[in-house]
Amino acid sequence: MFTRSTPPRDPALDDLLRDAAINVRRSVAILRELLSDVPDGNVRHAETLQQHETEGDRITHDFIHRLRELGSARSPIDLADGLRLATTIDDIVDHAEQTAALMVLFAVEATMDEAVELGEVLDAAGDRVARALEAFAAGHEVGTHLTEIHRLENEGDRISRAGLAALFTGGIDPMVVIRWKDLYDSLESAIDACESVAIQIESILLAQG
Numbered sequence: 001m002f003t004r005s006t007p008p009r010d011p012a013l014d015d016l017l018r019d020a021a022i023n024v025r026r027s028v029a030i031l032r033e034l035l036s037d038v039p040d041g042n043v044r045h046a047e048t049l050q051q052h053e054t055e056g057d058r059i060t061h062d063f064i065h066r067l068r069e070l071g072s073a074r075s076p077i078d079l080a081d082g083l084r085l086a087t088t089i090d091d092i093v094d095h096a097e098q099t100a101a102l103m104v105l106f107a108v109e110a111t112m113d114e115a116v117e118l119g120e121v122l123d124a125a126g127d128r129v130a131r132a133l134e135a136f137a138a139g140h141e142v143g144t145h146l147t148e149i150h151r152l153e154n155e156g157d158r159i160s161r162a163g164l165a166a167l168f169t170g171g172i173d174p175m176v177v178i179r180w181k182d183l184y185d186s187l188e189s190a191i192d193a194c195e196s197v198a199i200q201i202e203s204i205l206l207a208q209g
Helices: 011-036 042-074 079-105 113-138 143-169 174-208
Strands: none
Touching (some): 011 042, 011 079, 011 113, 079 113, 113 174
């Protein structure tokens, strides 16, 4: 049976993956700083994250446009796989920006220990996503990065559960509980998006043989 070989790498796509890596790495680092700098840095960091969210949208648009421009015959990445990869990368930045926006909206004046821990996990997971994207763009091995992303996602789940348990057993004001539950959910969604990127990279590599 005849099998079409994978087209050669496309420098424009690889450059956009590197741009996305930089944007993810900076975004999660800013959110980690925000969670450790409450309330002084809330507005400032939220505004910076909004700029990164806009940049993420631009990168996603350009990546998808390039995929369509190449078409299935010339693209080294299947169009559907590339679309999922681009949108899941963008999800990381979107959820980070949403978390920062909620911190401002809720006028959070003091952080929670588990939120700081989740910010650190997200920072580590986002950095691993960035490393994986850079390695993928360079045609290098990505396995160790993907394995670490999966481990960090499990760690994020554990911390999130502990944070929620503390909210509901600590005699905290119900309105504060509701707000922090939303914040934990947003942080966990950002970490989950990191794992989704890892899964999508694995899927692309399997398809490429």
